[in-house]
Amino acid sequence: MSDMAVVPFVASSAALDGQPLFIICPGRSFSSVICAAIGQHPRMFGLPEVYLFVTDTIGELIDMDMPLFGIPGVVNGLKRALAELMYGEQTEARIDEINRWLDERRAWTGHRMFEALREMAKGRVLVDKTPTNSRPEALKRLHDAYPDAFYLHVARHPRAVGRSRQKTKIFERYLNADMLEESWRARNQELMEFGLKLRSEQYLYLKGEDFFEVPEMYLQQICEWIGLPADPAAIEAMMHPETSPFASTGPANAKNGNNLGFIESPELRVGKVKEENLDDPLDWYPGGDVYFSKQTRDLAGVLGYDR
Amino acid sequence: MTMTTKIVPKGTANQELAWVGQAFAIPSGFVGTMETLDLENGTERHWVFRLSSAGQTLGLRAVGQPGPALMDRLAELRLTEATSYASLIAAAAGSAVLRRRFADLPAALLIGAAQTVSAVVCTERTLWALISDPHHPNAALQRLFEVDLSQPGRLRARAMDLAELGVGGARIITAIARLGEGLVVAVSDPRRGFDLMLHTPGEAVPDFTSLLTRGAQRFAPNGAISAIASAPMAEGDGLLIGTAALATIEGSPGNWGPELLRLDADGGWELIFGMPRLTPDGLKRPRTGKRPGLDVPKNAAVRAIATGHGPKGRQMTCVAIQDFAGHPVEDRRATSADLMAYAGALRLLASHDLREWFEVKFTSPTGMGCVTCLAVAKTGILVGHEGTGGQEVPSFLVSF
Numbered sequence: 013m014s015d016m017a018v019v020p021f022v023a024s025s026a027a028l029d030g031q032p033l034f035i036i037c038p039g040r041s042f043s044s045v046i047c048a049a050i051g052q053h054p055r056m057f058g059l060p061e062v063y064l065f066v067t068d069t070i071g072e073l074i075d076m077d078m079p080l081f082g083i084p085g086v087v088n089g090l091k092r093a094l095a096e097l098m099y100g101e102q103t104e105a106r107i108d109e110i111n112r113w114l115d116e117r118r119a120w121t122g123h124r125m126f127e128a129l130r131e132m133a134k135g136r137v138l139v140d141k142t143p144t145n146s147r148p149e150a151l152k153r154l155h156d157a158y159p160d161a162f163y164l165h166v167a168r169h170p171r172a173v174g175r176s177r178q179k180t181k182i183f184e185r186y187l188n189a190d191m192l193e194e195s196w197r198a199r200n201q202e203l204m205e206f207g208l209k210l211r212s213e214q215y216l217y218l219k220g221e222d223f224f225e226v227p228e229m230y231l232q233q234i235c236e237w238i239g240l241p242a243d244p245a246a247i248e249a250m251m252h253p254e255t256s257p258f259a260s261t262g263p264a265n266a267k268n269g270n271n272l273g274f275i276e277s278p279e280l281r282v283g284k285v286k287e288e289n290l291d292d293p294l295d296w297y298p299g300g301d302v303y304f305s306k307q308t309r310d311l312a313g314v315l316g317y318d319r
Numbered sequence: 320m321t322m323t324t325k326i327v328p329k330g331t332a333n334q335e336l337a338w339v340g341q342a343f344a345i346p347s348g349f350v351g352t353m354e355t356l357d358l359e360n361g362t363e364r365h366w367v368f369r370l371s372s373a374g375q376t377l378g379l380r381a382v383g384q385p386g387p388a389l390m391d392r393l394a395e396l397r398l399t400e401a402t403s404y405a406s407l408i409a410a411a412a413g414s415a416v417l418r419r420r421f422a423d424l425p426a427a428l429l430i431g432a433a434q435t436v437s438a439v440v441c442t443e444r445t446l447w448a449l450i451s452d453p454h455h456p457n458a459a460l461q462r463l464f465e466v467d468l469s470q471p472g473r474l475r476a477r478a479m480d481l482a483e484l485g486v487g488g489a490r491i492i493t494a495i496a497r498l499g500e501g502l503v504v505a506v507s508d509p510r511r512g513f514d515l516m517l518h519t520p521g522e523a524v525p526d527f528t529s530l531l532t533r534g535a536q537r538f539a540p541n542g543a544i545s546a547i548a549s550a551p552m553a554e555g556d557g558l559l560i561g562t563a564a565l566a567t568i569e570g571s572p573g574n575w576g577p578e579l580l581r582l583d584a585d586g587g588w589e590l591i592f593g594m595p596r597l598t599p600d601g602l603k604r605p606r607t608g609k610r611p612g613l614d615v616p617k618n619a620a621v622r623a624i625a626t627g628h629g630p631k632g633r634q635m636t637c638v639a640i641q642d643f644a645g646h647p648v649e650d651r652r653a654t655s656a657d658l659m660a661y662a663g664a665l666r667l668l669a670s671h672d673l674r675e676w677f678e679v680k681f682t683s684p685t686g687m688g689c690v691t692c693l694a695v696a697k698t699g700i701l702v703g704h705e706g707t708g709g710q711e712v713p714s715f716l717v718s719f
Contacts, residue, residue, distance in 0.1 A: 316533070
C-alpha cells in the first residue's frame, strides 16, 4: 500500500523546427556581427535591421522613414532584405520595385511581412537582430507573433555599452548620462524576465565577449540548439560575416539598413575583447565620481560580469 | 501520511539544537548520526541511531563518551551492515572519533568545540575531514585535513592549502565529496559562481584542479553548491550536485532558482534541471526540460540528495528542495555564509531515471529547520533535519 502522493513533472518536447531566431539585446551589444555570422549558415538567413515589430502596420513603418521628425532610413533594411530574397540582388532599380511592392502592402502587419520573408527564404531559418525588438512593447509583439521562436539574449559589459552608446547620435539627441546605465540594466532585466516566459528550449543567453574568444565553439552550439548541422563547411561560412549580403553599404536608395559600425568593419575579430571593470568611475560623467549602482553590479554578476 | 520518528535520547536536555548528520538505508531499516548542541553550555554530543524499516527506533547511543569502545557500541547496534560504514563512523563521532582513531594527528586538527568536523569523506586509502562550524561557516575558520590511511601504524595527516582554492571572504567550502579515489571540494562564490575542484591524492602540486567553474557557467545565480551525493549506479560513477540561489530574495527566486547537475568521473557534466546554456563544455540542456527549481518559482535551494533502492527495489533519486526563509539582504555575499536561511517550505522530488520527476506529497513536521540529509529505502524516504528541543531525533519518514 502506498501513502505517497505523486505529482509528475513532464518534460516539454514541442518541435521548434524552422522557427526564426531573434537576437535580443540592448543596443551596442555585438548583435550585428553575431547575427551576420549566424546568418551565414547555409540553412539560415541573417536579416539586416528590418524593424517589423515596432509599429502595427507596414504603412506606419514607412511613414516613420522621414527626415527631422522621423527615423531616416528605418525601412532600408527591410527593402534590402526583400530585394535580396526576391531578386537575389540589391540594385537601385530593384529597390524602386520594392518600394512599389511595399506601398501596396501598407496594411500588412509586421508579422505578416515577416512571414512573407520566411516564405521567400525557402526553408532557411531567418535571423533577426533589429535592436528595437528588445523594447517591452516590441517583445510582446514578437512573442505574440512567434511564441515558439528561438530567442538568443546577448549582453556586453555595461561600461563598454555605455561608452559606445555615448558616441551615437541617439545619445546626442535623446539620452543623458543617467540613461546609459539605467537602459542597460532595465533592458537586460526585461530580457531575462522575458526568457522566463519561454519554454526552456527557446531561450539562451550569450555573453558577447566570450563569443569572440572562441566563436567556432559557440556557433556549433547555436547550430545544435536550432537543430541545424554544424559541419565544418557550415561553421567556416559562419566565421565570415563580411560575406553577408548586408555587410556593405547598399544601393543609393536604400543605404545601410544595418549597424554602421558593422558595415564599416564587418569581419569577425577573433580574440579576447578588451577587459572592462565595474569598479572605476563611469566614463560618461564628468568629474569621475559616479559609479555603477549596486543593482547594476548585481545584474552584471548574473550575466557573467563580476569585475 | 507522514510518520514522525520519536526517539528520546537519554541525557539530552530541552535546550538543545539537534540535527541529523547522515542517514543510510540498510536492508533492515536505517542507520544515522545525530549531533546535539546544548545551547546553555555549548556542549556538543554525537549520537548514532538505528531505525527499523517502518521507522521505529531500535537503538540510539552516544559515541565518543567514556564507556565501551566505539566499535563495541556499533556492533551492539548491529550497524556493520551499513555499506558506508567508514564514513558513518567518522561522521558520527566527529572529532571524537578522530581523536580516538588517529591520536597522532596534529594538534591543529583537534580544534575546540566551536569548530567541529562538518564533513568527512573516506576512501580505502585516504580520509578527508572538513572542519568548520556548520551553523556559522566562516572561511577564516575552515580547515581541510587529509589523512593517509594506507599505513595504519603510521597515520600521516596534513592541513591542505586552502589558499589554492581561493577560500577567504565570501568564498567558503560548502561541501566535500568522494569521486573515485579523489576528493571533490565545492567553494561558494556569490559574485562569480561556485567552483568545484578535484584533489587526487599523491599527485604533484597543485593540490587542486578545476572541474567546474563560475557556477558551471551560470555565473552568480549558481553561487553555492548546497548538496552533493553519489550518482545512481545506472548512470556510472559520478556525483549529483545541487545548488542554492544566493539571491536577495524578495518574492521568489525565479530565475535564481537552484539547479541539479550530474558530474561524471571524467569531469563531463550534464544538467538534470536548470538553465539551458552555452558553455565551454558544450550546449547544456536540462534532461528534464525543466529550468531552475524544476520550474517552481519558490524553490530556492537543493538541501539534500539521496539515491537508493525505492519501492520494488527500483533505483530512485530523491531531492529535498527548500524555500528561502531568512530576511532579504542588501548584499547577497552575506547569504553564502548562512545557507541555513534556506529552511522554508520543503518539497521532495523523486525520479527513477533523472528525466521524469514526481513530487512526493507529505506533511512537514512543525518547527522543522533545514533538511540535512535524505535516505531512500524500499519502505520510504527518511528526511533528517535540524530541530530544537532535544526530545526527538529530528527526522521523519515518508512511507511509500
